Amino acid sequence: RQSNLLNKEQATLTRVFPSDSVDDPDEMSKQKKPPPSVISRPFKLTQQILTISEVNFKKQTILGSTELTILPLVPRLSKLSLNCKQCRILSITIDGIYSNVDYSYVDPTLAVCAPESKKRNLDYFDLCHYDCIQSCDSDMQATAGELVIKIPRDVLDNLSRSEGRYLKMFIEFSLEQPKGGVQFVVPPGTTPDVMQHAHAFTYGWENSSRLWFPCVDSYTEPCHWSLNFTVPSNMVAVSCGDLVEQLQTSDGKKKTFQYSLTVPTSAPCIAFAVGCFQIYPDPVLQEVTHFCLPGLLPVLKNTVQYVHEVFGFYEELLSTRFPHSSFKLVFVDHAYQDVSSYSTLGIASTNLLYSPRVIDQVFPSRCVLAHIVAKQYFGCYVLPQLWSDWWLPLGIAGFMAGLYLKKAFGGTEYQHWIMQEQNKVHQYELDHALPSLCTSSALSTPSTSASATPTGTSSSRSMLHPHLLSEMDVKILSSKAHLLIRMLQLRIGHDLLVQVFNKLLTLASTASQTNEFSLWNNLLISTSGLMKSILTVSGKDLSHFMEQWLCRCGIPSFTISFSYVRKKNLIELKMKQDLPRNLAKFNGPLAVVVQEFDGCFPHTIQVEESTTVYELPCHSKIRKSKKRKVPLSHGEEVEVDVSSLDTEVPILWVRVDPDFQWIRRINLEQADTIWQCILKYERDATAQIESIQALESFPSGPSRDILRDVILNPQLFYRVRIRAGQSLAKMLTDTASSGGSASFLVGIYHRLFGTASHPSIVRYNDFSDVAGYLLQKELHTSVAGVRGGQNQSPVEVRGFLLEVLKYSDNQMNKFTDCYYTASLIDALAKTVMPKVAVATTPAGVDSSKSPLQNLSPEAQTVLQEIVQHLNIEKVLPSYRCSITCSCLRALRVLQRNGHLPPDSSLFMQYSSAGNFYELRIAALQCIADIVQADHSNSDLHYLMGLVDNDEPRIHKLSRTHSTTGPCLVLYLF
Numbered sequence: 001r002q003s004n005l006l007n008k009e010q011a012t013l014t015r016v017f018p019s020d021s022v023d024d025p026d027e028m029s030k031q032k033k034p035p036p037s038v039i040s041r042p043f044k045l046t047q048q049i050l051t052i053s054e055v056n057f058k059k060q061t062i063l064g065s066t067e068l069t070i071l072p073l074v075p076r077l078s079k080l081s082l083n084c085k086q087c088r089i090l091s092i093t094i095d096g097i098y099s100n101v102d103y104s105y106v107d108p109t110l111a112v113c114a115p116e117s118k119k120r121n122l123d124y125f126d127l128c129h130y131d132c133i134q135s136c137d138s139d140m141q142a143t144a145g146e147l148v149i150k151i152p153r154d155v156l157d158n159l160s161r162s163e164g165r166y167l168k169m170f171i172e173f174s175l176e177q178p179k180g181g182v183q184f185v186v187p188p189g190t191t192p193d194v195m196q197h198a199h200a201f202t203y204g205w206e207n208s209s210r211l212w213f214p215c216v217d218s219y220t221e222p223c224h225w226s227l228n229f230t231v232p233s234n235m236v237a238v239s240c241g242d243l244v245e246q247l248q249t250s251d252g253k254k255k256t257f258q259y260s261l262t263v264p265t266s267a268p269c270i271a272f273a274v275g276c277f278q279i280y281p282d283p284v285l286q287e288v289t290h291f292c293l294p295g296l297l298p299v300l301k302n303t304v305q306y307v308h309e310v311f312g313f314y315e316e317l318l319s320t321r322f323p324h325s326s327f328k329l330v331f332v333d334h335a336y337q338d339v340s341s342y343s344t345l346g347i348a349s350t351n352l353l354y355s356p357r358v359i360d361q362v363f364p365s366r367c368v369l370a371h372i373v374a375k376q377y378f379g380c381y382v383l384p385q386l387w388s389d390w391w392l393p394l395g396i397a398g399f400m401a402g403l404y405l406k407k408a409f410g411g412t413e414y415q416h417w418i419m420q421e422q423n424k425v426h427q428y429e430l431d432h433a434l435p436s437l438c439t440s441s442a443l444s445t446p447s448t449s450a451s452a453t454p455t456g457t458s459s460s461r462s463m464l465h466p467h468l469l470s471e472m473d474v475k476i477l478s479s480k481a482h483l484l485i486r487m488l489q490l491r492i493g494h495d496l497l498v499q500v501f502n503k504l505l506t507l508a509s510t511a512s513q514t515n516e517f518s519l520w521n522n523l524l525i526s527t528s529g530l531m532k533s534i535l536t537v538s539g540k541d542l543s544h545f546m547e548q549w550l551c552r553c554g555i556p557s558f559t560i561s562f563s564y565v566r567k568k569n570l571i572e573l574k575m576k577q578d579l580p581r582n583l584a585k586f587n588g589p590l591a592v593v594v595q596e597f598d599g600c601f602p603h604t605i606q607v608e609e610s611t612t613v614y615e616l617p618c619h620s621k622i623r624k625s626k627k628r629k630v631p632l633s634h635g636e637e638v639e640v641d642v643s644s645l646d647t648e649v650p651i652l653w654v655r656v657d658p659d660f661q662w663i664r665r666i667n668l669e670q671a672d673t674i675w676q677c678i679l680k681y682e683r684d685a686t687a688q689i690e691s692i693q694a695l696e697s698f699p700s701g702p703s704r705d706i707l708r709d710v711i712l713n714p715q716l717f718y719r720v721r722i723r724a725g726q727s728l729a730k731m732l733t734d735t736a737s738s739g740g741s742a743s744f745l746v747g748i749y750h751r752l753f754g755t756a757s758h759p760s761i762v763r764y765n766d767f768s769d770v771a772g773y774l775l776q777k778e779l780h781t782s783v784a785g786v787r788g789g790q791n792q793s794p795v796e797v798r799g800f801l802l803e804v805l806k807y808s809d810n811q812m813n814k815f816t817d818c819y820y821t822a823s824l825i826d827a828l829a830k831t832v833m834p835k836v837a838v839a840t841t842p843a844g845v846d847s848s849k850s851p852l853q854n855l856s857p858e859a860q861t862v863l864q865e866i867v868q869h870l871n872i873e874k875v876l877p878s879y880r881c882s883i884t885c886s887c888l889r890a891l892r893v894l895q896r897n898g899h900l901p902p903d904s905s906l907f908m909q910y911s912s913a914g915n916f917y918e919l920r921i922a923a924l925q926c927i928a929d930i931v932q933a934d935h936s937n938s939d940l941h942y943l944m945g946l947v948d949n950d951e952p953r954i955h956k957l958s959r960t961h962s963t964t965g966p967c968l969v970l971y972l973f
Contacts, residue, residue, distance in 0.1 A: 041142055042074040044517055045221050046166070048267075050213055051228040052237075055274050057198045060184040062175040066213055069223075070167040071517070076156050080169070081145030083136065083210035083217035083267075086181065089147070090172040094155055102150045108132040133467050138218050139387060147214055171214050180204070181211025183951070185334045188914075196234070196294050199275025201347055203336035206466035207268040215267035219383040222264035222520055230256045231274050238291055238328050239272040240265065240343045261343060263324065263512045264520050269380045271342040273330045284308035287322075291330040292353070299353040300331065303365055306408070310373045313404050317498060320505050323381045323512070329372070334917070334951055339368045341375035348372065351880065351917065357816045358879055359770055367405060374400040378501075378525070382508050385524035387465050388442035391481040391550075392525050396501065398482030399489070412685045412717050418486070418660050419686050421479045426665040428476045429554050430580055435464050437481060438550040442527050443543065483663050484549055490661050491545065492538040500533045548586060549663070554579055556586040560656055561669040564618065564649040571616040571651065577607065585610055591661060593633065595652040595682075596620040597642075600633040620650035634683045644673045644702070653678045655687060672698035676706050685717040692720070692727045699734040704744070707731065711748050711775075718771035725775070725782035733787040742786040742794045749779050749800075764809040765817050773815075777823045780804070784827035793831040798858060801828050805865060818878035822886040825869065828862055829890035835859075835898035859899040866890050877916075884910070885922035892926040902934050908942065913950065 047069040054063040070080070085107055092101040109132045113125060134140045149169070159165055175182065186198045202212055210217040229237035233248065233255050241261030248255050278297045282288035285308045292300040307329070315321055324344045335349035352368055354361035377400070379393040406414035428434070466474060489497045504525060511522035527550065535541055557578045562571055571594060577585050592603040598620040605614045626643040630652065640652065653674045656666050672695060679691040692710070695703045710716060710724040728745055750759040753776055767773035784801060788794040805824045810817040835856070855863065866887045873884045888910060894900045904927050911923035924943070931939045 040073075041138060041216075041221070042072065042077055043080065043167075044071040044073055045069070045216050045223045046071055046517065047224045047226070048215065049226040049228075050270070051230075052272070053230050055200060055229075055231055057184060057186050057195075057200065060177045060186070062178075062182065062212065064174070064213060065170065065172045066215070068169045068171075068215075070169060071164070072159055072167060075160060077159065077167075078151055078156065079143065080149045080151060081138065081143050082147040082149065082214050083138070083145050084147040084173075084214040085210050086178050087173040087175050087212070087214060089214075090174060091170075092149060092172075093170040094152065095168050096170070098152045098155060101152065104148045104150075105146060106148075107146050108135050130468065133465065137465075137467075138216060139220060146210070173214060175212055178212065181208055183332075183334055183336065185332070196276040197333075199235075199273065199277070199293065199332060201273035201275075201330070201332045201335075202271040203340055203347070204268075205471075209267040209270055215270075217267050219266045219268055220385060220524060222266045222383065222523055225259075225261040225265060225270065227259040227261065227270070227272070228256060229259075229272060229274065230254050234276055235274055236277045236279070236291070237272060237274050238277070238330050238345065240270055240345050242326050242344075263343070263381070264523055265343045265380070266383055269343040269383075271340070271345055271347060273332060273345075273347055275332070277330065280304075282308060285311060287326045289326070289328050291328065293331070293333060293350065296331065296350060296353060299355050302356050303353045304329065304369070306366060307369055307373070309408070310370050310404055313407060314373060314377065314400060317400065317403065318377065318505060319498070319502050320509070323377065323505070323509065327373075327376065329369075339372045341372050341380055343380045344376070346372040346376075354879070355816075357814065358818075359767060359773060359815055360819045361879075363409070366408060367401065370404040370408075371397060371401040374398075374404075377505065381512075381523070382504055382525050383523055385521075385526040385529075386442065388439045389524075389526045390464055390466070391437040391477065391484075392527060392530060394478045395481030395483075395485040398478055399485040402482060402486070413719075415660075415684075415686050416689070416717070416719050418483070419689070421483055422660060422663055423665070425476055425480050425483065425663060426555055426557070428472075432473070432476075433581070434473060434477060434553060435469070436551050436553050437464060437477065437484065438527050438546075440547065440551045443531065443546055443551070480555075480663065487545075487549065487661060487663065488534070488542070490659065491542065492534060492540055496534075496538045499537050500530070503533055503537070504530075545588070548588070552584060552586075554581065554583040555663045555665070557665040557667070558656070559667045559669070560654075562651075562654050564651055565615075566622075566648065568615075569618045569621075571618055571654070573605070573614040573616055573654070574611075575605075575607070575614065576611045577609075586662075588662075591657055591659065592616065593655045593658050594618075595630075595633065595654070597623065597628060597630055597650045597652070599631045618650060622648060622650050630681075632681060632683070636683070638681060640677070640681055645677065646671075653682070658684065658687065660686075668694075670694070672700065672703060676702060679706055679710065685720050688716070688720045689723050692723050696727045696730050699731040704728065704731055704735075708744070708748055711779075712751065714772075718775055721775050722778045725779050726785070729782040729785040733785070736788050742783060742788070742797045742800075745779075745783050745786060746796065746800050749776075749783065752776070752779075762804050762807060764811070765813040765815075765820065767813055767815040767817075767820075773820070777820050780823045780827040781830065784830035792833055798828070798831045798861070801831065802861060802865070816879055818880075818882045821869070821878075822882040825866065825883065825886040825890055828865060829886075829893040832859065832862060832890075832893050832897050832899070855899055859894060862890065863894065863900075866894075881916045881919040884919055888919075888922050888926055892929055896929070896933060902930050902936070904930050904936070904939050904942075911946075 045068060049067040050064065051066065052062060052064040054061075056062070068082075084105070089103065089105060091099065092103055093099045094101055109129075112132055113119070113128045117124075134144065136144050136146050138144045151167075155167070159167070181204055182200060182202050184198075184200045187194050189195075202209075204211060207217045207219065209215050225241060227239045227241060229239060231237045231254065233253055235255075237255075237257040239257070239259045241259040243257060244260045245258045246255060247258070273291070276294060277291040278294055278300075280290040280292070280297060280300055282290065282304070288307065288311070290300055290304050290307075311322060327344050327346070329346045329348065331348050331350045331353060333350050335347065335351075337349075338352060339346065339348045348368065352361070352365045354365060374397040375393070378396040382393065384390045384393055402414060402417065405417065464477070469477070485497075507522040511519040527546070531542060531546060559576045559578065560573065562573045564570075565572055573592065579585060587608050588606070589604050590607050592605055592614075594601050594603065594616060596619055601619055603616050605616075624647060627639055627641050629637050630640045631637045642652075645652070653670065654668070656668060657664065668690075675691045675694045675698070679688055679695070682688060682691070688710070692707065695707065707724045707728040711721050711728070713721070725745070732742060732744060750762070752772070753762050755761050755763045780801065783797055784793070786794065786797055801824060805821070805828065808817065808821065808824070869883055870887045873881070873887070877884070888907065891900070891906070895902045907923040907926045907930075909923075911920045911927060915923075924946070927939050927943060930936050931943065
C-alpha cells in the first residue's frame with residue numbers, strides 16, 4: 001500500500017554505512033521464512049519531542065526535527081533501526097555532541113520485485129511484498145526499519161561504563177511534496193479569501209506515521225510526547241494531547257502551538273491538522289472542541305450536537321471516565337477516509353457535516369462519530385500488542401459504537417444492522433479468501449509473533465496485517481470482529497463482558513500514570529490476555545470457541561428443514577452445514593425456537609456433524625379449529641387464523657438462531673403459508689424481513705396481498721415495509737403473464753402519499769414523518785423495477801414517475817428534497833430499456849440527423865428531465881451534489897442501452913479536479929463503465945493519468961464499491 005508513495009531518487013540515501021544484505025528473490029520464492037516467535041527490541045523509547053518548524057503551503061513542504069530519548073536494553077547497541085519514508089534526512093546528532101553519524105536509509109517497498117527476476121505472477125509478488133513489509137516492520141523483525149543509524153564507538157563506550165544511561169538522538173528532516181501521509185489542500189488562487197481555505201493534515205493506513213517523521217512506527221512502543229508546531233499567525237495547529245502554550249514570534253507573522261501528551265502513546269496515534277479553522281467549544285463538555293473550515297460553522301454545530309451524548313453513554317457503559325483530559329474533532333476537506341482516530345484527536349471529512357434540513361445524512365454521520373469516540377478507548381488508548389491482536393480494538397470499538405446506535409435509534413434498528421453486517425460478511429467470504437482474525441499460537445502465548453503464517457497457507461493474504469490486505473478486506477474483517485465481540489457478550493453476559501472491558505481500562509489507567517516502563521505493557525491488549533480476563537471474571541474457558549471463530553476462515557451456512565412426526569409427537573429438524581472451499585465445519589450449541597399452538601418453546605441443539613437430524617419434543621396437540629388464541633414469543637396472545645395451515649401439524653413456524661448468536665447464513669425451508677404466518681403475527685423485524693425474502697420464491701395472490709398489507713401498515717418497522725416493496729415489485733414481475741401489474745404497486749403508493757380528495761395526485765412534500773419519507777423514497781425504485789411482458793418496463797410506470805417528479809412541491813417542507821429527487825431520477829433511469837436494433841433504417845427515421853433527433857419519445861422524455869435538473873444544479877447545487885450524480889448515472893444508462901452514443905466528454909468534465917468528491921466518483925464510475933463496455937483506450941489512459949497525478953483518495957476508488965463491476969478497481973490499481 002505504501003510502495004508507490006516515494007520517488008525513486010529518495011529511495012536510497014546511504015552514507016558510509018551500507019544496508020544489510022537482501023536474500024535472493026528467486027530463492028525466497030521457494031520458501032518464505034517465518035519471523036521469529038518472540039520480538040524483543042534492543043532499546044526502549046521513553047519520550048519523543050516532535051517539532052514542525054515550518055509548513056509551506058505554496059511549496060507543499062514541511063521542515064521539522066525530532067528528539068528521541070532511548071534507553072538501551074543490550075550491552076552494546078551498535079545499530080538503531082527507525083521507521084522513516086519520504087523524508088529527507090538533513091542531520092543526525094547523538095547526545096548533542098556527535099553530529100557526523102553514519103546511517104543507511106533504504107525503502108524496500110519501492111521495488112517489491114527485483115527487476116532482474118524472471119518471475120512475473122501474483123504469488124511471487126505476494127512473497128516479495130511480504131518480505132518487504134517484514135524488513136521494515138519492527139513488530140515482525142526486531143531490527144527492522146528503513147532508517148538504520150550506526151551508534152558511534154565513543155557513545156558505545158560511554159553507555160558501557162554507565163548502566164541505565166539514556167541516549168538522546170536528534171534528527172532534522174524535511175518533507176517535500178509528499179505522496180502520502182500529509183495532505184495539502186491548497187485552492188487555486190492567492191487572494192486572502194481563497195487562502196483561508198488552505199489547510200494540511202496527516203492521514204494514513206494504520207501505522208503510517210513514518211510517512212511524515214522518523215519514529216518507531218509500532219503500536220507496541222508507547223512513550224510520552226511533546227509536540228510543537230509553528231504555523232502562520234492566521235492559522236491554528238491542532239494535534240494530540242493538551243495545548244500547553246501558544247507563542248507568537250516577535251514579528252507577529254507566526255505562532256507556535258505546544259502540545260503535551262503525558263499518556264504513553266505510540267507513533268501511529270500521532271497526527272496534526274493546520275488551517276484557518278473556526279473553533280467551536282462543545283457547549284456541554286468543556287474538554288471537547290470542534291474545528292471546521294471557514295463558513296461551515298452552522299452545519300458543524302448541527303452535526304456535533306449529539307457528541308456529548310456519545311461520551312456520556314460510553315462513560316456510563318464502561319463505568320470509567322474518558323481516558324484523556326481533552327478531545328479535538330477536526331473536519332477537513334479531501335480526507336483520505338471519512339474518519340481517522342488518533343490520541344485525543346479525530347480527523348473527519350467535511351462530507352459528514354449536514355444541516356437540519358437533511359435527513360439522509362443523520363444516521364451515517366452519527367454512526368461515524370460514535371465510532372471515532374469509541375476508538376479513543378480501544379485503538380488509541382488501549383493498543384493491540386501484536387498484529388494478531390489487531391482485531392481486538394477493531395471489534396471492541398465497533399461493538400461499543402453498535403450499542404450506542406441501539407440506544408440512539410432503538411433495538412430494532414440495531415438488530416437490523418446486525419443482520420446486515422452478517423449478510424455482508426457472509427457474501428464477501430463466499431467471493432474472497434479472507435485471513436482468519438487471529439493465529440492459533442496467539443491464543444495461548446502473548447509474545448508469539450502475530451505475523452506468523454497460519455498453517456496450510458503461504459499467501460500473504462492469509463495474514464492479518466493492514467499493509468497486506470485491501471481496504472475492503474479490512475472493512476469486512478472489522479465487521480466480523482465486532483460481531484465476534486457480540487458473540488462473546490451473548491455467551492458470558494453483557495455485564496460480565498463490560499466488567500472485562502473495565503478491567504482492561506483500569507489496568508491501562510494505572511499504567512499511564514506511572515513512569516515505570518514495564519507497566520506500560522498494560523496499555524497493550526492481547527487475545528490471550530482477553531481470554532484470561534474472561535476466565536477470571538466469568539469462570540468460563542472459551543478456548544474452543546475462540547479457536548473456532550478466531551483462527552478459522554469462513555463462516556457456516558445452514559440449510560434446514562423440518563417435519564412433524566405425529567405418532568411420536570415430535571419435530572424432526574434436518575440440518576446440513578455448507579462451507580465454501582472445503583473449510584472445517586463449525587460446531588457448538590445453536591438455538592431453535594418453535595412456535596406451537598400452545599406457546600413458543602426454545603430448544604438448544606448441538607451442531608457437530610455436517611448433516612444431522614434432531615428430534616425436538618412437541619408440546620401441543622392437534623385441534624380441529626380454524627381460529628385459536630396463541631401466546632407468542634413477545635408475550636402477547638393473539639387470535640391466529642390457521643385455516644390456511646396444515647391442520648394435522650400443531651406447529652406455526654420454526655426459527656433457528658433468532659438472536660444471531662452465530663455469524664452464519666441460514667436457509668430455512670418452509671411452506672409459503674408458514675412464511676405468511678410469520679410475517680403476519682411475528683413481531684421481530686428480522687423475522688419479518690426473512691419472511692419477505694422467502695416469499696419472493698412463492699409468487700401468489702395471498703403472498704402479494706400480505707406484502708401489500710405490510711407496506712400499508714404504519715405500525716411496522718420502516719425497513720420491513722421498504723423490503724416488502726422491493727419483494728412485491730419482483731413478485732409482480734414474476735406474475736406479469738398471469739395478471740401481475742405495476743398498477744398494483746402504484747395504487748399502494750397513491751393510498752399512502754396521495755391527497756385525500758384525489759389519491760392519484762401526490763400531495764406536497766412533508767418529510768416530518770421520517771419513516772414515511774424513507775419509505776416513499778425507496779418505493780420509487782421499487783415501482784421502477786416492475787417489468788411487464790417481454791421483460792419491458794410498463795408505460796404506466798414511466799408515466800407515474802414523470803408525474804411525481806413534475807409535480808413534486810417542496811415549498812412548504814422544512815427538509816430538503818435532494819435525495820428524494822435523486823431517487824426519482826434513479827428510478828426513471830431504471831425504466832430505460834435497450835434500444836431495438838434494426839438492420840435497415842426504419843420508415844420515418846432520418847439517418848442524416850443526429851442521434852438526439854432520432855431518440856424515441858420515451859428516451860427523449862427521460863433526457864429532457866436529466867438536462868433540466870443538470871441545468872438547475874449548476875445554479876443551485878444540491879447537498880453533496882446528489883441530484884447531479886443521479887443525472888450522470890442516468891445519462892450512462894441511456895448510453896448503455898443504445899439511445900445515446902458512448903461519449904465520455906461530459907463525464908470527464910465532472911471528473912476533473914475542483915469538482916465535489918462524490919461527483920467525481922460518479923463521473924469516474926461512468927467512464928470506467930464505458931471502458932468496460934466499449935474498450936475505449938482513450939478513456940483508459942485518462943483513468944490511468946488520474947492514478948499518477950490526482951489526489952490520494954482518488955487512487956483508492958475501491959471504497960465506493962463500484963456498481964459498474966470490478967473494471968474501475970482493476971484499472972486504477
